[in-house]
Amino acid sequence: MTDASETKAKAGAAIIPVTLFQQNCMLLWCEATRRAVVIDPGGDVPQIQAAIAQANVTVEKIWLTHGHIDHVGGAAELRDALKVPIEGPHPADKFLLDHVVESGANYGMTGVRNFAPDRWLDEGEQVHIGELTFDIFHCPGHSPGSVVFFSKEMRFAHVGDVLFNGSVGRTDLPGGSHATLIASITDKLLPLGDDVQFICGHGPGSTIGHERQTNPFLNGAM
Ligand SMILES: [Zn+2]
C-alpha cells in the first residue's frame, strides 16, 4: 500500500449542497472510528441527516468556518437533533451569530435561530474528530471571525469562504476587508504548501498550488 492510499483511507467525506446559496455543507469522518463532524450546516437539515444516515457514521461535533447565514442557518437545529457541541467560528463573528434570524429573514430563510457555539476557536488551537486532528487558522477578511481547518497529516484544508477555485471571498459584507483577506491568504494559506487540497464553501475545491499560480487575485493579475 502506498503512502497516498493510506492517507486517503484515514477519512471519508460527503458534500451536501444546502440553501439557495448552494453552500458546501461537509460531512467528514474518521475511517478508523467512524466518528464524524458536520462542517457548516447552513440549512436543509433533513438532507444533512439523510447523508449522515447513508454514510452510517456517528456525528459528534459541528464545526463552523464563519458566521454567515448560508453556513450557520441549520446549526442550532442540528445541534438540538444530534445533541453535539458546536465548535467555531472565531469570536469576531459573534455579531453574526447574534443576528441569524435577521439575516435569514433577508433571504426568506425561516426556522433559523440565533445561537452561541459551545467553543469559540482561535489561531493555533486544534480540533479533533476520531483520530483526526485539525489546526485552526484565523483568516479574517471575508468575515472578521473566519477560520480555516487544516489537517497536516492529510494535507487537506476546509477554507470556508476565504479562498475559492479561481476567486476569493466577497468583502462587501459587514466587517469585510479585501486587503485583510488577501493578507490572510498570503500569510496563512499559501504557506501550507502547494500540495494541499482544499474544499471551500461554494463550488469545486482546488489545491493551494493551483490557486497560487492561476488565481487572478493571488498572482498579480488583479
Ligand atoms: Zn460567507
Ligand SMILES: [Zn+2]
Ligand atoms: Zn458562503
